[in-house]
Structure formats: structure tokens, C-alpha cells
Amino acid sequence: MASTGFTSNVGQDQFLQLLVAQMKSQNPLEPTTNQEFLGQLAQFSTLSGIEKLNANFSDLLTLQQITDGANLIGKHVSYMNSSNQSVAGVVSNLTMSDGAIQLHVGADTVGLDKILGVAA
Numbered sequence: 001m002a003s004t005g006f007t008s009n010v011g012q013d014q015f016l017q018l019l020v021a022q023m024k025s026q027n028p029l030e031p032t033t034n035q036e037f038l039g040q041l042a043q044f045s046t047l048s049g050i051e052k053l054n055a056n057f058s059d060l061l062t063l064q065q066i067t068d069g070a071n072l073i074g075k076h077v078s079y080m081n082s083s084n085q086s087v088a089g090v091v092s093n094l095t096m097s098d099g100a101i102q103l104h105v106g107a108d109t110v111g112l113d114k115i116l117g118v119a120a
Contacts, residue, residue, distance in 0.1 A: 069094040069101040
């Protein structure tokens with residue numbers, strides 16, 4: 001799963017720290033209105049929801065790549081090897097390395113993006 005580098009817990013902590021700082025430094029003669037406060041909470045809630053949605057899409061993309069790779073096991077594929085030569089072979093299995101699907105074709109390890117063609 002890909003990470004945005006921003007987690008909900010850190011985001012919530014930062015939001016609360018900013019909120020407390022804002023409340024401490026606000027002008028007592030012109031305090032923050034309920035509408036402004038609720039607007040800020042709504043923005044934070046929206047940001048948190050978008051962050052969760054992005055994480056779910058990332059998981060879905062990973063699952064789709066695993067499915068695509070699994071469907072290639074036992075199939076004859078042509079691909080670009082590390083020397084940028086077109087090579088062919090049968091996919092024996094797949095692994096996941098650093099979040100990327102790796103197909104094993106003979107002695108080569110091939111990313112899904114290097115596949116040029118597939119035959120039954």
C-alpha cells in the first residue's frame with residue numbers, strides 16, 4: 001500500500017494543536033464564531049475522508065495488480081528484460097517486492113509494466 005506520508009492520527013493531533021493555538025491567540029473582543037469553528041471541523045473531516053478513500057484506492061490497485069499477475073501464471077509472455085531486449089518465457093510464480101508485483105519467468109524477475117504480450 002502506498003502511503004501519503006500523512007496519517008489520520010498525526011493529522012488529528014496537528015489539527016487539535018492548531019485549534020488550541022488558535023483559541024489561545026484569538027482576540028477576546030472578536031472570538032471565533034461557531035460557524036467558523038464548524039467550517040474548520042468540516043474541512044478537517046473532509047480531508048480525513050479523502051485520505052481514507054485514497055488509502056482504499058491504493059489497496060484496490062494492489063489487489064488488481066496481484067490478480068493480473070496471478071492470471072499470468074502458466075502463460076507464455078514476452079517482456080523486456082533488464083538489457084532492454086525482448087525475451088519470452090512462461091510465468092512460474094509471482095512475488096511482491098516493495099509494493100510492486102514481480103513475475104518470475106525463468107531466471108528473470110519481471111514487473112507487470114515490462115510485459116509486452118501474453119499467449120495461452
